[in-house]
Amino acid sequence: MAWKILDHTADAGFEAEADTLAEIFLDAAEAFLFIAAGPAPGDFSETGEFHTFFLSAVDGEELAVSWINELIFIAETRSEWFLPLQVRVSLSPPSLSARGKTVALKGRALSVKAATYGGLQLRTSPRPFLRMYFDL
Amino acid sequence: MNSFLRRIDQWRLLLETGVVPGMAVPGLIYADDYIESLLKGEDALSQVANVACLPGIVGYSMAMPDIHQGYGFPIGGVAAFDVSSGVISPGGVGYDISCGVRLLASKIPAEEFRPRADRVLAALFSAVPCGVGSVKDSLGTKEVDRILEEGAVRVVRSGRGTEGDIRRTEEGGCLVGAEPGAVSPRAKERGKGQLGTLGSGNHFIEVQETEELFLPETAASMGLSKGCVAVMIHCGSRGLGHQVCDDYLKVMGRAMSKYGIAVPDRQLCCAPVDSPEGRQYLGAMKAAANFAAANRQTIAEAVRDVFAGFFPGEKLATVYDVSHNLASIENHVWEGRKRQLCVHRKGATRAFNGLPVLIPGSMGTASYVLEGTPGAERETFGSACHGAGRVLGRNEAIRRTSGRNIPKELSAKGISVMAEKAGTLGEEAPEAYKDVSAVVEVVHGAGLARKVARLRPLAVMKG
Numbered sequence: 001m002a003w004k005i006l007d008h009t010a011d012a013g014f015e016a017e018a019d020t021l022a023e024i025f026l027d028a029a030e031a032f033l034f035i036a037a038g039p040a041p042g043d044f045s046e047t048g049e050f051h052t053f054f055l056s057a058v059d060g061e062e063l064a065v066s067w068i069n070e071l072i073f074i075a076e077t078r079s080e081w082f083l084p085l086q087v088r089v090s091l092s093p094p095s096l097s098a099r100g101k102t103v104a105l106k107g108r109a110l111s112v113k114a115a116t117y118g119g120l121q122l123r124t125s126p127r128p129f130l131r132m133y134f135d136l
Numbered sequence: 137m138n139s140f141l142r143r144i145d146q147w148r149l150l151l152e153t154g155v156v157p158g159m160a161v162p163g164l165i166y167a168d169d170y171i172e173s174l175l176k177g178e179d180a181l182s183q184v185a186n187v188a189c190l191p192g193i194v195g196y197s198m199a200m201p202d203i204h205q206g207y208g209f210p211i212g213g214v215a216a217f218d219v220s221s222g223v224i225s226p227g228g229v230g231y232d233i234s235c236g237v238r239l240l241a242s243k244i245p246a247e248e249f250r251p252r253a254d255r256v257l258a259a260l261f262s263a264v265p266c267g268v269g270s271v272k273d274s275l276g277t278k279e280v281d282r283i284l285e286e287g288a289v290r291v292v293r294s295g296r297g298t299e300g301d302i303r304r305t306e307e308g309g310c311l312v313g314a315e316p317g318a319v320s321p322r323a324k325e326r327g328k329g330q331l332g333t334l335g336s337g338n339h340f341i342e343v344q345e346t347e348e349l350f351l352p353e354t355a356a357s358m359g360l361s362k363g364c365v366a367v368m369i370h371c372g373s374r375g376l377g378h379q380v381c382d383d384y385l386k387v388m389g390r391a392m393s394k395y396g397i398a399v400p401d402r403q404l405c406c407a408p409v410d411s412p413e414g415r416q417y418l419g420a421m422k423a424a425a426n427f428a429a430a431n432r433q434t435i436a437e438a439v440r441d442v443f444a445g446f447f448p449g450e451k452l453a454t455v456y457d458v459s460h461n462l463a464s465i466e467n468h469v470w471e472g473r474k475r476q477l478c479v480h481r482k483g484a485t486r487a488f489n490g491l492p493v494l495i496p497g498s499m500g501t502a503s504y505v506l507e508g509t510p511g512a513e514r515e516t517f518g519s520a521c522h523g524a525g526r527v528l529g530r531n532e533a534i535r536r537t538s539g540r541n542i543p544k545e546l547s548a549k550g551i552s553v554m555a556e557k558a559g560t561l562g563e564e565a566p567e568a569y570k571d572v573s574a575v576v577e578v579v580h581g582a583g584l585a586r587k588v589a590r591l592r593p594l595a596v597m598k599g
Contacts, residue, residue: 007529009178009205038559058390061402069382076375077325110267111336111557114231114378117385117402118207135207135231135378136337136530 003027005035006131013119013133021060021089024128025067025096029084032068035134036075036112048101051082056095060122063094064130068115079105091124111136137181141165141172147582151197155185156400163188164196166521166582170574171201174527178203180210186400187215191408192222194470194477198516200484201578202525202570206230208403211483211526214519217409219465219476223397224414225406226384226421228480229463233380234425235372236306236459237494238432239505240439240452241359242366246345246594249365252446253343253552253595259445260341263438265333266556266599274329280427281324283331284316287426288433288457296437298454305457306486309429315419319376320383323420327376327427332434336556336599338564339371341439342496344503344591354507355589358455358492366591367443367452368503369435370496371599372461373428380424384417409465409478418463425462432457455505456492460485460522468517479517487512487520493585495576498524498569499553499561499598500546503591504576511583520585524572533568534559546596555598564598 002023003016014031018024055070057063074082084100114135121131140155149172151163163184167175175181180203187209188197194216203212208227217223249256275283283290288309292302302309334341344366349355352362360366373380388405391413392398399405407413440452463480470477487493487508495504501524512518528536542561546553555561579585 005531007531009180009526009529010211012530038557058386062386062389065382072375073322073326073379077329111560113335113337113375114382116207116231117405120402133207 003031006133008133011134011136013131015129015131017127017129019127021091021124021128022087024130025064025087025089026084028064028068028130028132029071032071032112032134033081036110048083048103050099051102052097052099054095054097056093058094060091060094061117061120063096064122064132065115065117065120067096068132072110072112072114074102075105075110078102081105138176147578151181151184153188156182156189159185159188161188161193161196163199165199165203166201166578168574168578171570171578174570179205183208183210184213186404187213189400190215190217190223190225190404190406191397192217194218194475200519200521201575202483202521202523204526206482208401209480209482212521213482214480214484214516216468216477216479216517219409219478222409222478223406224409224417224463224478225404225480226381226388226417227403227405228482229381229421230461230482231378231381232372232461233377233421234428234459235461236428236432236457237496238369238436238457239455239494240367240436241455242364242450242452243361244365244447244450246363246365249343249594256343256442256446257552257554257595257597259442260439260597261554263442264341264435266336267333275331277324280327281316283430284319284423284426285314286310288429291430291433297433301433301436301454304454305429306459309433309457311422311425313419314422314426316423318416318420319380319423323376323379323383326379327374330374330376331431332438333374334371334435334599335374336560339599341435341597342368342593343595344368344593346589347502347592348590350587350589351507358505358588359453360455360505360589367439368496369432369439371431371435373424374431376427377424380420384420387413388417421463425459428459429457456494458485458492458494466517468513477517481519483522484519485522486518487585488518489513493520495521495572496523497572498566499564499596500549500551500566500593501572504572504587505589505591506576506579506585507588508585509583512585516584520579521575524569524575526568527570528568530563533565534562536567537562537565551593552595553598560598
């Protein structure tokens with residue numbers, strides 16, 4: 001686990017540090033899944049469908065928020081977790097492409113409702129770093 | 137931060153200007169010594185100060201005694217902005233637009249309910265879905281639009297509810313000026329499968345007993361009878377509201393430079409009330425609020441169906457339905473002058489003179505029904521608190537309750553409980569919240585709202 005959970009009076013967050021921006025975004029997805037579904041969210045070994053999407057934003061912070069909010073959107077509207085296998089991130093211009101597989105959410109309540117800008121930090125140097133809080 | 141706090145009287149603290157650069161007004165926090173002791177180390181005070189920096193703020197950046205850290209605005213925050221020179225901020229409303237409380241009252245004696253509590257709770261769990269993908273028939277886009285426009289009225293007109301429900305819902309369950317066209321297709325997509333769902337976290341359905349009446353005549357006029365069962369529903373606009381907030385944070389984030397606005401926290405991004413972005417957000421926010429009112433109406437009907445199976449012929453009449461996450465254009469007199477203001481209440485309840493104010497407690501503790509006063513209209517733009525307010529983070533609450541059997545503890549107090557996720561019970565344990573009675577005492581003592589009745593929990597369904 002390359003990220004750690006952060007406390008918030010009403011909600012929860014995480015911070016991660018990695019070698020690349022892509023790794024940071026993958027860590028963010030993992031932290032989101034952990035907070036949204038708990039340490040044992042289900043059996044993901046079943047075969048899911050492959051899915052690809054693309055996002056753009058005005059800056060890196062908005063891109064990070066949009067990334068997690070896209071995962072929430074997929075979960076809410078398709079009742080599926082998106083498990084990213086590969087993420088490509090660029091900050092000039094800020095954009096992201098993600099490829100992964102989706103697996104059934106099986107009617108669970110989703111405890112993360114949004115990624116927020118509150119306390120948000122995205123740094124690229126000396127090492128890529130992301131801190132983000134979720135509205136629960 | 138705390139060195140900038142000055143006690144005005146037993147119920148009020150002033151947060152002086154200068155805490156952060158650019159504060160246009162001071163902060164005013166409703167707190168006694170107990171609430172003040174819980175503010176130490178809380179980021180909420182910085183958030184009160186940051187809100188005071190927003191353009192066009194009138195009077196004070198206020199916080200109710202259930203104050204705790206939020207995003208941008210603190211939870212418990214109240215701020216009013218001049219409509220002609222001030223701003224509207226999605227962060228001042230929150231993600232769960234028009235999250236609120238519906239209270240239903242019955243004449244069913246609590247002693248008749250108790251032996252059936254577990255079975256009623258199980259039936260509620262079956263009847264009211266919590267999560268995603270749990271609604272069998274999702275709505276079409278046209279129906280979503282109708283609900284965004286008509287709110288709870290749409291549900292009642294389809295045969296699910298009574299005219300009394302509408303009369304006893306804030307703004308008649310339908311905010312005028314809602315703009316379904318200002319709500320993104322993405323938000324509507326999220327809403328399609330979520331009407332009539334409770335959600336998770338602190339959302340709940342609680343069967344309660346009216347335990348004590350402070351103003352018996354007022355309580356009677358609201359339909360509350362001592363010793364009888366009431367049902368409280370706490371939920372909001374679900375993913376649809378969250379998407380509206382997220383969409384407009386982006387819109388306003390991009391628009392601020394056009395209006396020369398800079399904010400100390402990105403979550404406070406905003407636009408003039410009287411601007412294309414401001415008007416558009418207001419229309420979308422009202423539409424999301426209508427979805428929330430329709431959601432609580434739908435859930436109320438499901439609750440009635442369940443109770444009809446156990447208590448045939450007994451009615452569950454709406455006491456009131458009120459939001460605690462909303463911005464509203466209202467006329468107030470401030471410093472002797474009539475003003476048209478955009479009042480943001482984020483985790484705060486409208487408390488106009490004579491209107492019910494519903495204050496849910498934490499799981500296993502009392503809830504209160506209050507009544508708004510002229511004092512609130514004079515002092516807080518007609519606002520009071522919205523609940524107990526958290527004092528422990530969710531992770532800390534889970535750590536502290538680890539190894540405990542919370543359902544058993546509550547059962548020993550005569551409270552049945554069921555939760556969609558086992559972890560929710562630890563997160564929502566009573567000690568994770570302030571003492572709701574102390575919070576209510578502050579708004580009562582400060583003259584913002586009068587205590588009408590206290591209700592104790594009998595059965596709790598958590599999302």
